[in-house]
Amino acid sequence: MNSSMELAEPLSDTSFGGFVAAAKAAGDLVVQPRMGFATVDQMRAGLVAVKNARARVTGTITLDSYTRVGLHRSARRALDNSDELNGYPLVAHGPVVTRTMLDGVMDDTFPVQIRHGAALPGEIFLTLVAAGVDATEGGPVSYCLPYSRTPLHVAVDAWARACEVLTTRTLQGHRPHLESFGGCMLGQLCPPSLLVALSLLEGLFFRQHGLHDISLSYAQQTNPAQDTEAIHALRVLAEELLPDMSWHVVLYTYMGVFPGTELGALALLKESARLAVRSGAERLIVKTPAEAHRIPTVAENVRALEIAAATAQAEREAASAGFGQQPTAVRDSAVYQEARTLVEACLELSADVGTALRTAFTRGYLDVPYCLHPDNANRARSVVDPQGRLEWLQTGSMPISPSSGTGSTSQLQAAEFLEMLTFVSRGFDARALNPRPDDRQDGPRRSLTP
């Protein structure tokens, strides 16, 4: 099915991408947590627990906020004072300590990805390759526009240099893997076509800067049918645009306001696992029912991983043969057409992908709705339509049109906006009051077709 996997040179089994490809060949969805702890002992224990989960798993080291913004001395001080940190301070611990922490945990059966959120990732990349880790994520747009004040051109330059670090300094025999976070912009309310386009454009940026093995992300939005179309579009466009690369698709369980009820949160998690199987995504980043309230524990993470894996397994068994995507039908979809138009409009601006991205944002050809970064035009607006599909209300200077059926160009009202922000959480919390049969079970089960 995935011709790109066959065209690219064979991956060593020890690489992150090779592990995911082997899981796909065996019919397993790879599941992965978000997880980061301040101390070496906590971090190692968390990774060991994830490794032992009853699922095909990859490990995560999520870095803390100080490290993300380069305040490594603040992170060091917090460690010395035994203060809480919201992640693993990679640079403050340094490569030697981190290598020891991972010794005997990270191996061929358990690749580990470092997740960070840094617009300027230079020191993080230097440290992670020195620690023997070869998988990480982010991107010049996706880690700049949503959360930082770093000018886009500065982030683009920093990410070009960081890619070079990853490709030239990774240990002999290791194949670095870089995931684009572009399919997750702002977590919610970014229409699928722009998520697909940004994921691909960052993938093209990574390719230009020497990466051979990447993943393209997509975050679950408001409507399962629309999300399936979007991931199919992402796959077909990746085959067209990245024929010489190894790539896989990573799906994120919903990243917006999360259901407050346990049952609602689990139903949303399970829906994301089924979406991953239906759409052919190879890897899933999970969330836990604790998400709406606090940072989850290790045990909660392991439980979420096992529930997601079991749900995916059941969905795969329920799906009969002939279930794959039809490229011709995919090319007819609105999300494919829009994403392709956005990618092409950007690439026409320069042969250099980074320059093209900067110019596209300056001109508003790419415009992330509600994103307040000074380099984002912020003229585009999205809405959740009555069918629960995330559509364009206004497209600013982008070379696409507002969705038909989103009504007039009327100004969005505050109450309406809040309803959109909480559309998913309210829907799934309501389901907790009136659960469907497959919302109730945690363990492996036969899928119940609706």
Added chain:
Amino acid sequence: MGNPPITIPLQGGRAVIEPIARHPGALDSASKLIMVTSVASDSHTWNLVFLQILLEELGFPVVNLGPCTPDDLIVEECRRLRPAVLVVSSVNGHGHIDGRRLISRLRRDQDLQDLRVVIGGKLDVTGGADPTLSRTLLDAGFDAVFSGDAAPAELQRFLSELPPKALANGREDR
């Protein structure tokens, strides 16, 4: 009008949105610029986007400085654009620390004596359990502190009750 208020969870907290009542006499809003900002350590943005939409719906022109705003940038933008009101919103739990530092900077600035500054959101990590928080922030120089379920409604009330003169000229009704 006449719609019931809706209560919706937001960023882990809750927001109560009253149907917007217009106060034509009190709200001479069209020319009164409101500046919305976060604080230096807070990268959350949906609260800021929501406030902008709410304030624009009330008829105010809004400048939104976005998340992770350093004190220097906020002061500079206030001096440059001369908003009638600065609305500070923070939900990461450090707002009381960053907010106190910011307001002392703003209140020391002779050119910004007329600026009204309000703060709201999830301002500490106790989830509203600290009863002295609002008093501390008011004493530090904020004109109003909004927290908890009713913050957006209270902000609307604060703005609607400001006489036009106060919006234009200063803080004499404090």
